[in-house]
Amino acid sequence: MSEQRWIETLYQGYGQSFTVDKLLFEYKTDHQHLMIFENQQFGRVMVLDGVVQTTERDEFVYHEMLTHVPVIAHGNAKRVLIIGGGDGGILREVCRHSSVEHITQVEIDQSVIDMAKEHLPGHSDGAYDDPRANIVIGDGFDFVQQCQETFDVIISDSTDPMGPGEVLFTKDFYAGCQRCLNPGGVLVTQNGVAFMQTDEAANTAKRLTPLFKDWHFYSAAVPTYVGGIMAFAWASDSAQLRQQSLEVIRQRWQATGIKARFYTPELHLAAFSLPQYLLEAIGKA
Numbered sequence: 001m002s003e004q005r006w007i008e009t010l011y012q013g014y015g016q017s018f019t020v021d022k023l024l025f026e027y028k029t030d031h032q033h034l035m036i037f038e039n040q041q042f043g044r045v046m047v048l049d050g051v052v053q054t055t056e057r058d059e060f061v062y063h064e065m066l067t068h069v070p071v072i073a074h075g076n077a078k079r080v081l082i083i084g085g086g087d088g089g090i091l092r093e094v095c096r097h098s099s100v101e102h103i104t105q106v107e108i109d110q111s112v113i114d115m116a117k118e119h120l121p122g123h124s125d126g127a128y129d130d131p132r133a134n135i136v137i138g139d140g141f142d143f144v145q146q147c148q149e150t151f152d153v154i155i156s157d158s159t160d161p162m163g164p165g166e167v168l169f170t171k172d173f174y175a176g177c178q179r180c181l182n183p184g185g186v187l188v189t190q191n192g193v194a195f196m197q198t199d200e201a202a203n204t205a206k207r208l209t210p211l212f213k214d215w216h217f218y219s220a221a222v223p224t225y226v227g228g229i230m231a232f233a234w235a236s237d238s239a240q241l242r243q244q245s246l247e248v249i250r251q252r253w254q255a256t257g258i259k260a261r262f263y264t265p266e267l268h269l270a271a272f273s274l275p276q277y278l279l280e281a282i283g284k285a
C-alpha cells in the first residue's frame with residue numbers, strides 16, 4: 001500500500017509530495033538521513049535529510065548539464081574532480097568522455113554510494129568500476145584545502161547549504177577549488193533553484209567575484225527541483241570558455257560520440273542567458 005509523504009523543499013509553506021509506493025531503504029548514516037523509495041511518476045527517488053536529491057526519471061537533465069557544459073567548454077579536460085555526487089550520476093556522465101584520463105570523486109558519505117549502487121544502479125551505470133575513477137571518502141572542503149593535485153574541471157554536486165553540504169558554499173571552498181584548477185580550468189557547482197533560493201545565487205556571486213576572473217551562472221529546468229530553473233555556478237580564470245561559437249561546441253560534442261537525452265550544443269550556449277531577476281540578484285543586470 002502506498003503512503004503519502006511530504007518531502008521538504010527547503011522552503012517554509014511550500015512543499016512537494018510523493019507517494020512512497022515502496023520504501024527501499026531508510027537509515028540515519030553517520031552524516032545524514034538517507035531514504036530511497038519508489039514512486040509511480042518518478043521511479044526511484046533518493047532523499048537526504050528530508051530533501052529530494054535525485055530521481056530515476058529526470059536525473060539525466062541535471063547530470064548532463066552539470067557535466068557536459070564544463071567538459072565540452074574546456075575542450076581538453078583530462079583530469080576531473082567531482083565533489084559529492086554519491087549517487088554516481090555525474091561520474092557516469094564524466095566517464096562517457098573517453099578523452100578524460102583521470103577522475104577523482106570526493107564523497108563524504110560511503111552509504112550514499114553503496115545504497116545508490118544497489119537501489120539506483122542506472123545512476124552510476126557501472127562507472128564506479130571505471131579504472132579512471134579514484135573514489136575518496138572524505139569532506140570535499142578539506143580535500144580542496146589540502147590537495148596537491150590539479151584538475152581541468154571541478155564539479156561540485158553537493159547537497160544544499162545546510163548540514164554536511166554547507167561548507168561547499170563558502171568562500172574558502174571556492175578558493176580551495178581555484179587553487180586546485182589548472183590554468184584554463186573551470187569550476188561548476190549546483191547552486192539551488194534560482195527563484196526560490198535567490199539569496200544563494202547572490203551569495204555565491206559575491207564569494208566568486210574576488211577569486212575568479214570570469215564567473216557566471218547557467219541553468220536548466222529540472223522537474224524534481226520545484227520552483228523554477230536550477231542554477232549552476234560557473235567560475236574560471238578564462239572568459240573564453242563560455243564565449244565559444246556554436247560551431248566549436250558542436251564539433252567538440254560530435255567528436256565525443258555521446259548520445260545525450262537533454263544536452264545539446266544549442267542548449268549549452270542558451271543556458272548562460274539568465275532571467276532579469278537573477279541577473280539583478282547576482283549584480284549583472
Ligand code: SAM
Nearest residue numbers: 084085086087108109112139140158159164165
Ligand atoms: N543532485 C542533488 C541536488 O541537486 O540536490 C545533490 C546530489 S547528492 C548525490 C549530493 C551529495 O553530496 C551527497 O551524496 C552528500 O553525501 C554529498 N556531500 C554533502 N556534503 C559533502 C561534503 N562536505 N563533502 C563531500 N560530499 C558531500
